[in-house]
Amino acid sequence: MASRRPLQIPLIAILGVLTACVGPTPTLEPTLPPRPAAPDGWRTITSDRGEVTVIVPPDLIMANTDGAISGFRDPEGAAEGVIVTATGPARVEQRAPGESVGEWVRRRNLLTAGRDGLGAVVQREVLLPAGPALEMSAPWQVDGAERWTILYVIDTGRGYALLQFDGAGPSPVEPPDEVRVMRELVEFEP
Numbered sequence: 001m002a003s004r005r006p007l008q009i010p011l012i013a014i015l016g017v018l019t020a021c022v023g024p025t026p027t028l029e030p031t032l033p034p035r036p037a038a039p040d041g042w043r044t045i046t047s048d049r050g051e052v053t054v055i056v057p058p059d060l061i062m063a064n065t066d067g068a069i070s071g072f073r074d075p076e077g078a079a080e081g082v083i084v085t086a087t088g089p090a091r092v093e094q095r096a097p098g099e100s101v102g103e104w105v106r107r108r109n110l111l112t113a114g115r116d117g118l119g120a121v122v123q124r125e126v127l128l129p130a131g132p133a134l135e136m137s138a139p140w141q142v143d144g145a146e147r148w149t150i151l152y153v154i155d156t157g158r159g160y161a162l163l164q165f166d167g168a169g170p171s172p173v174e175p176p177d178e179v180r181v182m183r184e185l186v187e188f189e190p
Contacts (some may be wrong), residue, residue: 033148035086035129036184045069051088052161055185057178060084067091081168082178088188101134101153101160110162111136111151118149119171130186131155133163139171146170152183 038044038055046053047065049179054069056062058080062071068087102123105111112118119139126135133154140147148171154164163186165179175183 012080036099051189052086053187054086083166087162089161113165
């Protein structure tokens with residue numbers, strides 16, 4: 001019995017050293033990136049009930065702030081026409097238990113909003129200050145003109161919020177700069 005005791009002490013010491021080297025257990029939750037500063041001249045728009053806040057370029061015309069926020073840039077005289085819509089979780093019918101986000105988007109017709117002529121859908125996960133998001137983008141046509149759409153399904157921790165952009169011209173490989181800025185600045189309240 002005495003011969004086993006000396007072996008136990010070095011084994012315990014080795015386990016203690018290994019445990020100290022490992023350090024704290026990493027968290028499984030991703031760290032959200034910080035919100036960047038708003039560009040000079042951009043405007044802050046908040047929905048009537050304070051559920052959604054977007055920061056938009058000065059030439060974007062705001063059409064609605066009741067519940068969701070929507071605005072557009074008139075393509076006449078502008079370099080690019082664009083439409084933006086932001087909807088907080090309280091206004092979004094949430095996905096069914098066991099349903100994937102992709103299945104939910106298709107079932108609710110969230111990307112296409114009933115449009116015909118939608119091209120191949122590209123999706124990727126992105127981490128935004130408002131929460132982890134699924135970015136889905138696709139080209140589409142209306143009256144023979146090329147357009148694109150990008151939908152962000154953002155997990156706010158209190159439900160899914162939606163941020164969608166529609167733009168004129170061919171579908172970009174990466175979101176345009178102003179889209180990237182707006183997606184980084186959007187905020188959703190409970």
